[in-house]
Amino acid sequence: MLEVNNLSVRVGSKTILKDINFNIEKDVPAVLFGPNGSGKSTLLKAIMGFEGYSISAGDIVFKGKKINDKSIEERVKMGLGIMYQHPPQIRGVKLAQIAHFLSDDPKHIADLTARLSLTDHLERDINMGFSGGEMKRSELFQILLQDPDLLLLDEPESGVDLENISIMGTVLNEFLKTPGKSALMITHTGYILDYVKSENGCVMIEGKLWCVGNPKEMFESIREFGYDKCKECSYVQGRDSKAH
Amino acid sequence: MISARSVRMSRGEIAKHIEAAEQDILASSGMDSSEGTRSASFLQKDSHVSFSRSLIPGVDILDIREALEKIPEAKEYYGKAFTALKREFPRDTEGGYFIRVRKGMTVELPIQACLFLKSQGFKQKVHNIVIIEEGAKAYLITGCSASAAAQEASHLGISEFFVKKGAFLNFTMIHSWREDVSVKPMSISLIDEDATFISNYVCLRPVKEIVMYPTSVLSGKGGRAVYNSLILSHPNSLQDVGSRAILAAENTQAEMIARSVSLGGNVINRAHIKAEHAQTKGHIECRGLVLTEKGHIHAIPEMESDVRDVDLSHEAAIGKIRKEEIEYLCSRGFSRDQAQSIIVRGFMDVNILGLPEMLRKEIEGIEEKNLQSSF
Numbered sequence: 001m002l003e004v005n006n007l008s009v010r011v012g013s014k015t016i017l018k019d020i021n022f023n024i025e026k027d028v029p030a031v032l033f034g035p036n037g038s039g040k041s042t043l044l045k046a047i048m049g050f051e052g053y054s055i056s057a058g059d060i061v062f063k064g065k066k067i068n069d070k071s072i073e074e075r076v077k078m079g080l081g082i083m084y085q086h087p088p089q090i091r092g093v094k095l096a097q098i099a100h101f102l103s104d105d106p107k108h109i110a111d112l113t114a115r116l117s118l119t120d121h122l123e124r125d126i127n128m129g130f131s132g133g134e135m136k137r138s139e140l141f142q143i144l145l146q147d148p149d150l151l152l153l154d155e156p157e158s159g160v161d162l163e164n165i166s167i168m169g170t171v172l173n174e175f176l177k178t179p180g181k182s183a184l185m186i187t188h189t190g191y192i193l194d195y196v197k198s199e200n201g202c203v204m205i206e207g208k209l210w211c212v213g214n215p216k217e218m219f220e221s222i223r224e225f226g227y228d229k230c231k232e233c234s235y236v237q238g239r240d241s242k243a244h
Numbered sequence: 245m246i247s248a249r250s251v252r253m254s255r256g257e258i259a260k261h262i263e264a265a266e267q268d269i270l271a272s273s274g275m276d277s278s279e280g281t282r283s284a285s286f287l288q289k290d291s292h293v294s295f296s297r298s299l300i301p302g303v304d305i306l307d308i309r310e311a312l313e314k315i316p317e318a319k320e321y322y323g324k325a326f327t328a329l330k331r332e333f334p335r336d337t338e339g340g341y342f343i344r345v346r347k348g349m350t351v352e353l354p355i356q357a358c359l360f361l362k363s364q365g366f367k368q369k370v371h372n373i374v375i376i377e378e379g380a381k382a383y384l385i386t387g388c389s390a391s392a393a394a395q396e397a398s399h400l401g402i403s404e405f406f407v408k409k410g411a412f413l414n415f416t417m418i419h420s421w422r423e424d425v426s427v428k429p430m431s432i433s434l435i436d437e438d439a440t441f442i443s444n445y446v447c448l449r450p451v452k453e454i455v456m457y458p459t460s461v462l463s464g465k466g467g468r469a470v471y472n473s474l475i476l477s478h479p480n481s482l483q484d485v486g487s488r489a490i491l492a493a494e495n496t497q498a499e500m501i502a503r504s505v506s507l508g509g510n511v512i513n514r515a516h517i518k519a520e521h522a523q524t525k526g527h528i529e530c531r532g533l534v535l536t537e538k539g540h541i542h543a544i545p546e547m548e549s550d551v552r553d554v555d556l557s558h559e560a561a562i563g564k565i566r567k568e569e570i571e572y573l574c575s576r577g578f579s580r581d582q583a584q585s586i587i588v589r590g591f592m593d594v595n596i597l598g599l600p601e602m603l604r605k606e607i608e609g610i611e612e613k614n615l616q617s618s619f
Contacts, residue, residue, distance in 0.1 A: 050571055072574035082575050088568040091531075092590025098576055125590070146576060 001026045001150055001182055002047070007058035009039075009046045015056065016042045018207045024150065029176055029183035029196060031215040034204035035227050040186045041085060043204070044152045047184075048082050049075050062150070081148025083139045085155045085186075089127040095138060096122040102145035109145065115171060116141050117164075132159025140168055144175055151176070151183040157192045169195025190219040203230040255279040261287055261294040266360070266391060272449070272610060273387025273420035275358045281602060284343070286357040290366045291338035302349040303382075304342070305357070308371055311342035318342055321373050325404040325432035328461065333371075333402050333430060340370030340402070343384065345411075347377040354383040354416075354603055361390035361397040361425065372403040376411040376439075383603060384413065388427070389420040398426040405433035407441045409464060416444040416597060418610065423450040423480060429458070437464025437493070443471050444597040445485065446607060448614035450478040450509075457486040457514060462496035471500045474592050476614065477509030479538065486514025486544075491524035491554075498526040501596050505588060506532065506539030507618060513541065517556055519549040528558035533565060533591055535584075589615060 002024040009017040016039045024030050034040045046053040047060055049072045060067050067075055099109050099122065113119050116137045127135055136156060143151060156172070157165045173195045176183055185192060193216055201215030203222070210230050211218070221229060259277040262270060267277065276282050284298035284305040293307040304315070311318040326333045341357045361368055376382055390397055399421075407413050421427060435441050441460060460469035471487035489498030504511040517526035532541035545558040565587050573583035592615070594608045 048575055050575075051567060071580075072571060073577055073579050076575060076577040084572070084575075088566065088572050090569050090572070090587060090590060092593035092595075093573075093586055094590075097586070098573075101578065102576060142576060 001063060002184070003059075003061040004047075005059045005061065007046070007060060008056045009042055010054050010056045011042060011052060016207050017046065020058070020209055022202065022209060024182055024184055026149070026180050026182050028200060029185065029198045030200040030202070031193065031198050032184060032186045032202060032204060033215075033218060033222060034186075038204045039207040040204050041154055044082060044154050044184070044186065047152060048072055048080060076146070076148070079149035080152070081143050081146045081150070082152040083143045083154060083156055085158065087127050087135055087139055089125070091125055091128065093126050094123055095126050095141075098126065098142055099145055102142060112141055112144060112171075116167065133161055133164050136160050137164065137168060140172060144171065149181055151181070153183055153185040155186050155188060157187065157189055162191075165191050166195070172196055190223070193219060203227065205230060255299065257297070258285050258287060258295045269389045269391060269420060270358060270360065270387065272613065273358060273389040273418045274385045274416070274606065274610065275356060275387050281353055281606075282356045283351050283353040284355040286341045286343070287360065288339050288341070288358070288370065289360045289362045290368055293339050296341070300351065302346040303351055303355060304344040304346075305355065306342050308340040308342045308373060311373070315342070318373065321375060321404065321406060322371070323404075325406070325434050328434060329432060329459065331432070334369060334400065337369040337371040337400075337402060340372040342373050344375040345377060345380040345382045348379045349377075349382070350380070351382040354385045357384065357386045359386070359388045359399065359401065361394040361399060364393055364395045364397065366394060366397045367400070368398065369400045370402065372401065373406075374403070374413070374415070375406045376408060376413045378408045379410045380408070381412040382414075383416070383600065385416045385418070385603065387418045387420065390422045390425050392422075394422065394425065396424050399428070401429040401431075403429065403431040403458075405431070405441060407433065407435045407439040409436045410438045411436070412440045414442040414444070414598065416446065416599065416603070416607070418607070419445070419447040419451065419454065420449050421451040423478070424452050426452050427454045427456075429456040431456070431458035433458070433460040433469065435460055435462045435464065435467040435469055438466040439464065440468045441470070442598050443469070443487070444599070445471070445473040445475075446611070447483060447485075448474070448476040448611060451481050451483065453482045453484075455484045457488060459488040459490065460498065461490045461492060462498070463492045465494045465496070467493065467496045469498045470598065471498075471515075472596050472598070473502045473504070473513075474594070474596075474611070475502070475504040475511055476592070476618065477504060477506040477511045477539065478618075479508035481509035483509065484512040484514070486512075486516065488516040489518070489526065491517065491519045491521055491526060493521050494523045496521065496524050500528045502530045502543070503592055503596065504532045504541055505592060506534045506536070506541050508536045508538045510540045511542070513543045514546070515544070515558070516546040516548070519551060519554040519556060522551045522553040525555045527556070528560075530558070530560040531591070532562035533588065534562065535564070535588070585615070
């Protein structure tokens with residue numbers, strides 16, 4: 001579904017991502033770990049085509065088509081979607097407006113609104129005065145209405161209390177079980193791994209992908225030994241960080 | 245009594261006084277020519293009052309010249325607000341409206357008044373008086389507009405508002421001029437104890453120059469004044485639009501919200517709240533979006549206090565649309581143009597005007613029509 005080949009990405013004059021290679025197949029969500037500032041969010045933003053994230057080498061191929069030069073909305077039309085870590089506040093633009101743009105099924109909107117406890121938020125300006133958890137629920141709400149084939153999730157559970165992580169995790173897992181869907185998830189806390197089943201994890205450090213493996217096992221190892229241990233795994237020497 | 249006579253008349257009478265070529269422009273400034281959603285109407289073209297009548301008892305609406313002749317109290321109010329502030333005002337006016345809502349009346353449907361420039365080069369000068377008597381509540385929508393023929397015309401509007409004890413007035417003024425018309429409204433409001441005055445200003449079409457700085461004096465305990473404005477500024481337009489409130493009694497408060505979008509025009513947003521009495525409150529919010537390289541917005545929020553125990557604050561922000569907001573909406577599937585359009589419409593949020601739903605939808609419709617021609 002998504003192929004990232006020898007990708008290097010610059011932000012301003014600084015190269016953040018260096019020679020990244022990985023694939024994501026449909027029905028096989030992947031998890032991305034890494035310390036702060038390692039380039040994880042940059043990777044997601046480059047895949048979405050955000051301004052300022054310029055590809056200096058390599059290709060991003062989605063559903064068999066190179067998308068390096070496609071606009072954000074073209075990528076969305078092809079089936080890419082992103083759940084923001086820090087979404088912007090937009091004065092005067094209501095959550096309901098976006099919901100109705102994304103879906104013409106009022107019942108679907110109402111059901112999802114109720115499940116994610118967002119009924120009172122629909123007529124509010126998007127993200128204005130939302131708590132951290134409310135923002136994440138609103139992000140999940142929108143992205144599920146958008147119904148992308150490949151979902152990019154940037155720390156979906158950060159700032160969310162345990163009860164809401166459970167609700168969000170369950171809803172997200174249901175979505176990802178739909179045949180043909182897939183995801184690339186960034187997580188620091190690992191809580192989302194209790195809900196979303198994934199066999200593919202990898203670690204990004206200093207703009208490079210290092211080791212790959214089972215996300216739960218990797219997370220336990222990171223928790224115990226930190227990210228330094230990741231640099232010692234067998235993938236380091238060969239730099240063959242092709243994750244499948 | 246005017247209102248008693250007009251009850252027997254059918255609605256839509258005003259349409260007979262509106263020429264076909266004038267319909268659209270009058271509608272764009274909020275005139276409902278069917279009168280179906282209005283409780284009283286007034287229409288003045290240049291210096292001639294073409295129509296005025298009330299459809300409900302308890303609301304008087306007439307040519308101020310007639311009011312000064314027939315209603316003894318009208319004379320007492322004429323110039324009273326300007327005198328209270330020791331301000332001079334031109335007396336060579338021709339027409340204007342006198343509106344009075346009687347004590348305790350709640351007028352659900354808005355009262356409408358329209359001042360129309362019809363002839364080339366005409367210099368319209370009007371004097372308006374609005375009295376909302378004790379405990380009464382009303383919505384007044386005034387549209388000021390110019391015909392296609394009214395090149396190089398000008399409008400000077402003197403307005404005095406008297407909002408009595410416990411009364412409520414929501415005054416929404418929609419300007420719909422032309423690129424060669426100059427406009428100067430002068431307005432003073434005297435707000436009594438526990439009274440509320442909400443003044444909304446909407447200007448979305450080109451104009452040569454508008455200079456206005458309406459003032460409210462809150463001299464009774466618990467009075468409240470709110471000034472909101474939505475301005476779309478076109479190239480070669482100058483809109484120097486401000487509002488001032490003097491908090492002269494305990495527990496009075498003022499709030500000013502300005503939203504301006506410059507498409508290349510020059511906007512000056514002034515706001516001034518002066519606290520002359522303790523235990524008063526005021527807040528100013530000036531926000532501007534500049535959408536072209538040549539646009540200019542100057543926000544001048546001012547706060548002043550003679551006493552210590554006051555709560556005055558302001559926030560002002562001017563800039564272009566943030567890239568992050570556009571990208572966010574694009575990442576939901578909107579095109580860049582759609583994203584810009586949604587953000588501008590959200591910024592020019594009619595909800596800030598505090599209108600009842602029907603009137604809000606009407607103004608939203610007018611705004612949408614204007615924005616469609618700009619975006």
